[in-house]
Amino acid sequence: MLIVMENNASESQIADVVNLIESYGYKARPIPGSSRTAIGIIGNEGYVDDTQFINLAGVKQVIHVTQPFKLASKEFHPEDTIVEIEQTKIGGNTFSIIAGPCAVENEEQIFETAEFLVSHEIHFLRAGAYKPRTSPYSFQGMEIEGLKLLAKVREHTGMKIVTEATDVLSIEYVAEYTDVVQIGTRNMQNYPLLKKAGKIGKPVLLKRGMSATLQEFLLSAEYILNEGNGNIILCERGVRTFDNHSRNTLDLAAIPVLKELTHLPIIVDPSHASGNRRHIIPLSRAAVAVGAQGIIVEVHPKPDKALSDGPQSLNFENFVELIKQIELISNAMKLKVPVIYE
Amino acid sequence: MLIVMENNASESQIADVVNLIESYGYKARPIPGSSRTAIGIIGNEGYVDDTQFINLAGVKQVIHVTQPFKLASKEFHPEDTIVEIEQTKIGGNTFSIIAGPCAVENEEQIFETAEFLVSHEIHFLRAGAYKPRTSPYSFQGMEIEGLKLLAKVREHTGMKIVTEATDVLSIEYVAEYTDVVQIGTRNMQNYPLLKKAGKIGKPVLLKRGMSATLQEFLLSAEYILNEGNGNIILCERGVRTFDNHSRNTLDLAAIPVLKELTHLPIIVDPSHASGNRRHIIPLSRAAVAVGAQGIIVEVHPKPDKALSDGPQSLNFENFVELIKQIELISNAMKLKVPVIYE
Amino acid sequence: MLIVMENNASESQIADVVNLIESYGYKARPIPGSSRTAIGIIGNEGYVDDTQFINLAGVKQVIHVTQPFKLASKEFHPEDTIVEIEQTKIGGNTFSIIAGPCAVENEEQIFETAEFLVSHEIHFLRAGAYKPRTSPYSFQGMEIEGLKLLAKVREHTGMKIVTEATDVLSIEYVAEYTDVVQIGTRNMQNYPLLKKAGKIGKPVLLKRGMSATLQEFLLSAEYILNEGNGNIILCERGVRTFDNHSRNTLDLAAIPVLKELTHLPIIVDPSHASGNRRHIIPLSRAAVAVGAQGIIVEVHPKPDKALSDGPQSLNFENFVELIKQIELISNAMKLKVPVIYE
């Protein structure tokens, strides 16, 4: 950590900083510059909390050299995490496809989708029972009834279920009925929910917040890890920018950066990024090529009757084309698609 | 609502849109253009859900002319809402100051602050008991013990307490012990929490999400209104942009725009916007001048010892200067400061 | 075009809009809504200038259904443009690689790079002679001497030269000495320069502005097309967002969107997007996979001695790995790499 002093910081202000550093048992190393002094800290193990330093008179800025997350970092845990979900897994050298409708709408819709997916060797079904919708007047999901339908699908097809939890109460039901608990973009900094997700004993799919930096993203994963749950799948799903040609701006460059910073597997959601089914296939190809370890994608038997996210849902024909193209790129990349555990 | 067709939309696709419009009991008015047709809807009362339309083949885009929020809109409720909190109020022609430390830290700190504020005729105390912190290793708040201290302050000083609730469980305690329940920026789209806030019978201070549009902001207010709670105070606290000179980019232009769109009172948080105590006073002057109905500002007896947000907290001397300068501008604007209910 | 009236627009204000529409020879089609009236325009050929409409009293908003660019649009020119540069070409089903150092630094550096590239069948050399640098104290380029060195390289190696022009005077020299004139991101809306680029008789590589929408990007291309020059290569190079993990946020989703909107070829600049040589290869793979028609990439014989952009420049060894990996993906995509004209 480096503490940069104001231009006109006095000798006694510098001494105060040095004393505070030493009170923590670290060593202080002042670096007098042309216009201001900076003070380095030596001897710390890991991240030093800057609260007390930044408060001191004469301090202009505190610069961190070490990342503030630890359990999520590759430095702490160099080996890549592979999340195992019964006989399947996410991470490592496989490319996983999680697919399904935005929301569970009724038994017919969800079974038709699941059976179609299984017939194409897709083993992860996504579908929301609790839907965080921008407007209170939009369809809010089937809630507990939706979870029960998902459990029924699971029993009949053997698919693994990925579904979203939106609060500290419903997460218990979600964890009970499904295989992977999704924390959505709007809840990436819902810390009570993250803490609870750390305790539910099921893998967590954590979506990046709409305007979260990667550091904030990994600190949210750290909340879950810190409660003892290391089975976390990160998901890049587009961020909010000035750009208006797609629903969100898909930040594929985050993938190689995350792979340097963390051991957790990283997948991509091209559906919410684009908002337009015509662009899902090229973005999915790019996700494979950039090194993501999977995608989560919306598919619906009748997108034009979907109760939510219809415009960004693939129909079955599109989906068959999608997996064909993903296979082309992943073969070139030497990944296995879709994922079957050996 | 206007439905814009693709360039190459067929006659039968256009007919499908017209039929769907008519099935809702509205009239369709096609507008053939040089390169594509658009179809207007006539006869609707308020916002029309676009889900089914955007799903239809040949539809390029749906353009809304009406706002999707209703209860929060000025069209529906032309008179300005004034939120009454016992003998005080927020909204109308008064400029309210809500002040206090980021977090309750201990009895001495919170009493010292409250007594100082009361002596300057400030009647709203802000202080967090449940703190949503980016890192799990940062101070997380005193929780229930903090709420009890705030209740004690309230009893001894008569100050009204504003404090944050972060999940559907703790909001009940918060509502019991305090006067105004704050929903923070990270929870602006935490819909289960908003629904609960709609039922707790206490006024709600709703902060704008870090990257929320004004439409999303008002739809979040709509969630609360829709549960029967109309006592909502909106708060602009800066948005996330490429800009790096302040903690967030304070969007003061949102104030006059919100005043056209909604009847709810709007205040500004210069502390979280700036992140730097030296800029709080000019931003507060600007908040008054642009037409905001109050500010919520961080003040701490010893900012250099604060457990959170020290760098953006005013000390008592700064605060006295702040209210002096606010008074100058609000007098010029003919607002009353600070707020006392007549 | 749709003109949306204010809620309280009077009958006579609506009549004024109708009259203005009719004065242009179009037909007006009013659509009375629940809370406001909208008026459609029928009979226009292409984009209608909205200046006069938006000025009228009672008008709230003008909504365009037609795109404002014409010559750049796929609707106007459905066949894909292939830019021919002597015996080579950019566009169509080939994937082009333009490579070289950020700046021409001296004869040895530029010849060493060119000969290396030629030996790997790369036929386009990029290198700046006029450098737009953020600080006046940074190396500003070799200017005319740099252009002469580039011409010499061209003569000896047969490579095609791509270099930047930064003002209406130097563009004449640039066009004289080189094969493709680059307009950089900071000049995307330098309209006098664009107009000049439309007249110089050489292909133009137009980089997207740092915060330009795709509509603005294509309108800048339209300036060049409108002066008679249709040989334009578009280049996505990352946009500016809140994100801080890479130099810019590479917007790969723009590629499929641009391919729907325009007939012009589109390439990607992973170097300026990322700012970090370690991420160039994954981003380049993704650029191929998403459907871009080429990349422009920085390579330097000794990146650690580069006068600019060292951290994002590949060394020769990295570059060999890059083309190997691009070939893998482009083979899967059935593109030819690198480009040789048959």
Next chain:
Amino acid sequence: MLIVMENNASESQIADVVNLIESYGYKARPIPGSSRTAIGIIGNEGYVDDTQFINLAGVKQVIHVTQPFKLASKEFHPEDTIVEIEQTKIGGNTFSIIAGPCAVENEEQIFETAEFLVSHEIHFLRAGAYKPRTSPYSFQGMEIEGLKLLAKVREHTGMKIVTEATDVLSIEYVAEYTDVVQIGTRNMQNYPLLKKAGKIGKPVLLKRGMSATLQEFLLSAEYILNEGNGNIILCERGVRTFDNHSRNTLDLAAIPVLKELTHLPIIVDPSHASGNRRHIIPLSRAAVAVGAQGIIVEVHPKPDKALSDGPQSLNFENFVELIKQIELISNAMKLKVPVIYE
């Protein structure tokens, strides 16, 4: 400057950095941390160019403690610059109003506006003769004829003329005919134009780029200062963000930050920030209150007939109200409005 090494940097890589620092005549001070080493530089006078350092193997990041601009900085030039334009001035404790139409359209329009402004003691007329327009099909300005009309207005009314130059050729005419040369937002990083602006001997009004950081903004001013022209007026005009309720997001918090960083006067353009005439007055009040030293605002005798920017132009009646309200706030702030040189 602080050089942060990679985690796994070797001793010899650290030695290379130390040697390079010493080769410049500075002292190196290594700071070994828990996971990586950082190396401070001591003994430098001002900003050190980081190009060579960032290129070295094992270097992760270079952190600057000193600002990269010098002539524009308050550290170098502590006294506030007041730009004198004949008998008037901009800067210091006065609040200046620059007003006029977006573009010179014809003699009647510009004279009517100028005479109206003079009658309200406004002494700076803004009006564009060279217009940078997003579309090539929009009105491009009257060019040289426009400049001549402005010169005629100047002669008859005594107003000082502020008008935009868009390239290195036309800037000479602009400088000849007018008093203040404006560099627009799209040209903030047009370095050949900035260099020329540094040599023309007239004050320059430099607008902030659409997505420029304050550091980039001041480095652009530095280009002008570096050529010997210190008469620069900075102008905040809104930046581009995800926000869509106004044309740009007005960054008023930049004003107090700039006032700490630079000695140059700073004004605000509420017209381009908002895009909506209804919000100009509240934003102007806020500009005064936040500490700006003036505004540049669009006013037109008949906004509904304007050839550009009609929706954001005030009419004469609005303008009278504007100056009345500015006066209220500036009196509270003890600034003089409008500006007359004593």
